Amino acid sequence: MKHIDVIIVGGGPIGIACGLEAKKKGLDYCIIEKGTITNSLYNYPINMQFFSSSEKLEIDNIPFISNEAKPKRNEALEYYRRIVTSNDLNINLFEKVSSVSKKQDTFYVKTDKEEYTALYIIIATGFYDLPNTIDVPGENLPKVSHYYKDPHFFAKQKLAVIGASNSAVDAALECYRKGAEVTMLVRGPEIGRRVKYWVKPDIENRIEEGNIKAFYNVTIKEILPNKINIETLDGEFSIENDYVLALTGYKPNFDFLKKIGIKLSDDQKLYPQYNEDTMETNIENLYLAGVICGGMDTHVWFIENSRIHAKTIFKSITKK
The missing domain is CATH 3.50.50.60 (FAD/NAD(P)-binding domain)
Structure with missing residues (x-):
């Protein structure tokens, strides 16, 4: 069983942003992604063009240069892949997290390849993997x-x-x-x-x-x-x-969140409970980042307005 101080579940743009923050803070961290780098973006339509301009998709102030004001899927894949490789981020690909549990102050994480212990968990799994x-x-x-x-x-x-x-x-x-x-x-x-x-x-x-x-x-x-x-x-x-x-939309993996113990709202929106100032859930030292924070309101959070989650979370972690 391996021990890692911070485990980030999900290797999309926001998971990558969290990895960058962890590395800058000098923390022992690992991003665990069930597919390839930015797996959801990889599964977007081949010719898809983003609604947002390239600068709004940038993370950590790393310039995103695209041929048009609104970049396409292949340009985004190249941009985020280069960030991962050039910053030598610690990311485990094609490894699926099956469970996260907590005993006292320690989290226990099981995947289809390994078992880990951790002090902090960040869930940044998005919503694209489960269709409505x-x-x-x-x-x-x-x-x-x-x-x-x-x-x-x-x-x-x-x-x-x-x-x-x-x-x-x-x-x-x-x-x-x-x-x-x-x-x-x-x-x-x-x-x-x-x-x-x-x-x-x-x-x-x-x-x-x-x-x-x-x-x-x-x-x-x-x-x-x-x-x-x-x-x-x-x-x-x-x-x-x-x-x-x-093509009727997608939703977060609510069953996964509930099994961990994260509380959801009682209405149809199924908003997960978290502190907006820290992104910490009702489970101490477990955080949410990215579009998963919006529950069924998947149009509320995007890459451009949830990039800040990474800095918010690591400000909380470093204080602890």
Whole structure:
């Protein structure tokens, strides 16, 4: 069993920021990441462009230079990878944390590769790994995916995109332009209001001209191998279909937080309990960082406004 003073769970941008702070403070630390460096960003769509400008995605005042004002996925991957390698951060990749428990003043951490003890724990696991399911018959069919990577796969196919947020709109537009027959199935009465301002007119125009079909106020009844049964305000009917992208958002791993003992709010938001001045949870010496702090409100915290969490946490730790 290895002892490390500070264990950071999650190797995304905020986990990396915490690693940089730990190193600057001269602390014994380790980042444990279940996938590759910035695993969530790696699994974003290949052509994805960030809403934020590059300087807002910078950590530790390390310049992020991109070809356009708003960088793309491949540029972000390069930026964060270079930070990890050039700063020789202590990071264990492809190692999944299975449990965190505490006895007296010591944390016990188990992974699929090792067991550790630690004095401090920082949870920076984000929310992208668990999709919000729609819980209908057929959702587990091979034709259904909650993640979108590359539009080429869907060329000449009848594709249903469930959702109306940025990810759904980007997928619909890209796949349409690669030759897919795209139908958007939207739960509400319109395309999401938080869709990127330079993209929203594009999707609305493609729908208006009929190149992308859209149904609003939709309830998905059942997904079948060659069709989808839906209900709208006009009644129930079927749509011929080859593939489904159910891009209905993602959520933090609440079960993991609850097993550790972190308290969550009683409402549907499931906000984790923490001190905003220190980021310390109801468990002494266990901290939260990044978007996981927002519970189900995954649009509240982003890289740009949660970068400060790293400095806040290590200010608290060094005081102790």
